[in-house]
Amino acid sequence: MRFANKVAVVTGAGQGMGRAIAQRLVREGARVVALDVKEANARETIEQVGGDAAGFARVCNIADSAAVKALFAEVDAKYGRLDALVNNAGIGGAKGDGYPKLMARMAERNAQLARGETPTVYPDITIDMEDEGWHGVLNVNLHGAFYCTREAVRLMVKHGVKGAIVNISSTAAMSGEGAPHYAASKAALIGMTRSMARELGPRGIRINNVMPGAVETPILKGVSPEWKNQMIAAIPVGRIAEPDDIAAVVAFLASDEAAMITGADVVANGGSYFK
Amino acid sequence: MAGRLAGKIAFITGGGTGIGAATARRFAEEGATVVICGRRKEMLDEVAGAIRAAGGVAEAVQVDVSNEQQYVAAINDVAQRHGRLDILVNNAMAYSVGTVDRTSTEAWRSNFSTTVDGAFWGVRTALKLMYKQPTGGAIVNVSSICGLFGAAYMAGYSAAKAALINFSRAVAAEGGARNVRCNVVVPGTIETPPMAAMLSSEKDRRNTEKLIPMRRVGRPEEVANAILFLASDEASYVNGAALSVDGGQATTLITSATFD
Numbered sequence: 442m443r444f445a446n447k448v449a450v451v452t453g454a455g456q457g458m459g460r461a462i463a464q465r466l467v468r469e470g471a472r473v474v475a476l477d478v479k480e481a482n483a484r485e486t487i488e489q490v491g492g493d494a495a496g497f498a499r500v501c502n503i504a505d506s507a508a509v510k511a512l513f514a515e516v517d518a519k520y521g522r523l524d525a526l527v528n529n530a531g532i533g534g535a536k537g538d539g540y541p542k543l544m545a546r547m548a549e550r551n552a553q554l555a556r557g558e559t560p561t562v563y564p565d566i567t568i569d570m571e572d573e574g575w576h577g578v579l580n581v582n583l584h585g586a587f588y589c590t591r592e593a594v595r596l597m598v599k600h601g602v603k604g605a606i607v608n609i610s611s612t613a614a615m616s617g618e619g620a621p622h623y624a625a626s627k628a629a630l631i632g633m634t635r636s637m638a639r640e641l642g643p644r645g646i647r648i649n650n651v652m653p654g655a656v657e658t659p660i661l662k663g664v665s666p667e668w669k670n671q672m673i674a675a676i677p678v679g680r681i682a683e684p685d686d687i688a689a690v691v692a693f694l695a696s697d698e699a700a701m702i703t704g705a706d707v708v709a710n711g712g713s714y715f716k
Numbered sequence: 717m718a719g720r721l722a723g724k725i726a727f728i729t730g731g732g733t734g735i736g737a738a739t740a741r742r743f744a745e746e747g748a749t750v751v752i753c754g755r756r757k758e759m760l761d762e763v764a765g766a767i768r769a770a771g772g773v774a775e776a777v778q779v780d781v782s783n784e785q786q787y788v789a790a791i792n793d794v795a796q797r798h799g800r801l802d803i804l805v806n807n808a809m810a811y812s813v814g815t816v817d818r819t820s821t822e823a824w825r826s827n828f829s830t831t832v833d834g835a836f837w838g839v840r841t842a843l844k845l846m847y848k849q850p851t852g853g854a855i856v857n858v859s860s861i862c863g864l865f866g867a868a869y870m871a872g873y874s875a876a877k878a879a880l881i882n883f884s885r886a887v888a889a890e891g892g893a894r895n896v897r898c899n900v901v902v903p904g905t906i907e908t909p910p911m912a913a914m915l916s917s918e919k920d921r922r923n924t925e926k927l928i929p930m931r932r933v934g935r936p937e938e939v940a941n942a943i944l945f946l947a948s949d950e951a952s953y954v955n956g957a958a959l960s961v962d963g964g965q966a967t968t969l970i971t972s973a974t975f976d
Contacts, residue, residue: 638964642929677892678955686953693945701904701938703929704964712888712897712955 443696444471448496448520450513451475452503452589453530455482457658458609461684462527462691463487467495469692474516476501476530503530503585513592522600525695526593528586528608528630533623533660535577539569540620566620575622582626587633594637594646603645605695608634609687610650612710627652631706638704647703649694654710656682677712720948722747725798727791729781729838730808732759734908735858738936739805739943740764744772746944751794753779753787754808781808781834791841800849803947804842806835806880807858811873811910819872827872832879839887843896852895854947857884858939861904861962865969881958888956897955899946904962906934930963 449466453459455477463473463486473496477483483498497519501512516523534540543566553560590606597604613619614628634650641648655661655672661681664672673681690709693699726743730736731752737759740750744767752774754760760776767774779790795801810830812823835857846853862870863877884900891898905911905924915921915933925931942961945951960966 635964635967639929639967642964643931645930647930677889678895678897678953679893682953689950689952690954693950698941698945700941701930701934701961701963702942702959704967705960705962707954707959708957709954710956711953712885712892 442470443692443698444469444524447471447524448516448522449473449525449527449695450516450523450589450593451527451529452501452585453477454486454498455479457660458653458656458684458687459527459529460486461688462529463496464490465685465688465692466525466527466695467491469696471525472496472520474499474512476503476512478502503589504580506584506588509585509588509592513589513596517596517599522602523593523596524602524604526589526604526606527691527695528589528606529691530585531582531609531611531626532578534620535574535581535622537571538574538577538620538622539566539571540574542566542569543620570622578620578622579626579629582623583629583633586630590633590637590648594641597646598644604647605699606637606646606648607691607694608648608650609691610634610652610706612652612654612708612713614652634706635704642703647694647699649699649702649704650706651687651690651694652706652708652710653682653687654708654713656684656687658684675713676710680711682709682711719747720944720950721803724748724802725751725794725800726803726805726947727751727753727794727801727838727842728805728807729753729779729787729834730858731776732756732763734910735903735906735936735939735943736805736807737763738940739807740774741767741770741772742937742940742944743803743947744770744774746948748803749773749775749798751775751777753777753781753790755780781806781838782810782829784833784837787834787837788841791838791845795845801842801845802849802851802853804838804853804855805858805943805947806838806855808834809858809860809873809876811870813869815869816871824872827876828879831873831876832883835880835883839883839898843887843891846891846896847894850895852897854951855884855887855891855896855898856943856946857898857900858943859884859900859902859958861902861960861965861969864902864960864966884958885956892955897946897951899951899954899957899959901939901942901946902958902960902962902966903939904928904934904960904965906936906939906961908936927968928963928965929968932963934961934963
């Protein structure tokens, strides 16, 4: 039981990877505070692995720093310690980011190509990206991770805990796959991780970055079978990751087995982009 | 979490000391049958004996990994006797120290014969065996932070360890489709016999620790834990990864300014 007597906060814990991470930590002995914007989903995550004994669930929009502060105060009041934070919550798009226009353009461009025409439509997204859309993704994926990390570090320092923080970045940070606001937000986590690793190392607090490739989460449900097959063909191990594949990596990094690992990026993508 | 490698047959090079010996002990604790090899029989016997005394299963074979015939024969012998090979850890290394302008060709090559050629011979032999097994296998190579950032006076070693990182990624890309994962750990400064000389004075140790955010040198067991993770089924989707085990040292080698 690597997490016996330990307390962990997991963001975006209502579904997919976040749920797998939260439940794995509980199964290894942790009490987990499961956060999600959908309260019912977060509660289900905790109920599935034992209810109150497993921890508790709260609705929390991590982009709201006041809400994050209040939540960590509650963790402190209830448990009086914090051993691990997993910054998993993330979004791929936001209102005003031009995604619908991009999809329409790609459909039109593909139709032109299918007719054997020279395409006159391009897969643009940047020219339609409004401030709101850009900030919408950065607010959650980067600023939210920062707000949570700041409060987590405050708690770890207060209680003298040599805790561990694990950020969920993405291979998109390196490959540029996906829209620019998403790739930028995930790349920003790399810099944040390295800077904080240097800052917090002397305190014994560790922070690492996991970079998954494609993962079977609700986000992938909208992907067409053809696209999915193309994705699988590019993955050496021949399958898209299950959420628990990534949860296993997160649990390792959050555990004392990784006591000398900080500031690291751990790619978990089945070997893709080397093929 | 006992028994993460229950029933597995693991071959570990450079197993008589440091990271290799710690990995052998850790693997045995998790239920693996470990075969360690190295050049110095006495040290190997001591490690294997201690593992057996603790209730584990271990064998020691005297092999120079830079000798193709010896190394290949040793792996094949293990696979034949145990009916399989599940895990290969290429940890053995050799290095030369000196300025580039005064490095002889012989000294240069000594860095590569064990670290790069040896890893290649081991991987090639292991792949042939693992491809035939429905359960595949896992390979973990041991590089060094010198493979990410060239170290002065260790040009050959730095080049060889860098080669090992990209060799591992290429093996991952090929082997993944046939159920063999390959990863590489990238240790920073670890408390091992070769490092002991470099950390012998308090001043040297303090200067080294200052460049490590965790403010301490790593222990071989801490690298062994990372190797164990990558070799185990918990890392079933981790393939082609270069995992730093350095207390954050890699971040400070880009720019060395620290807060204290």
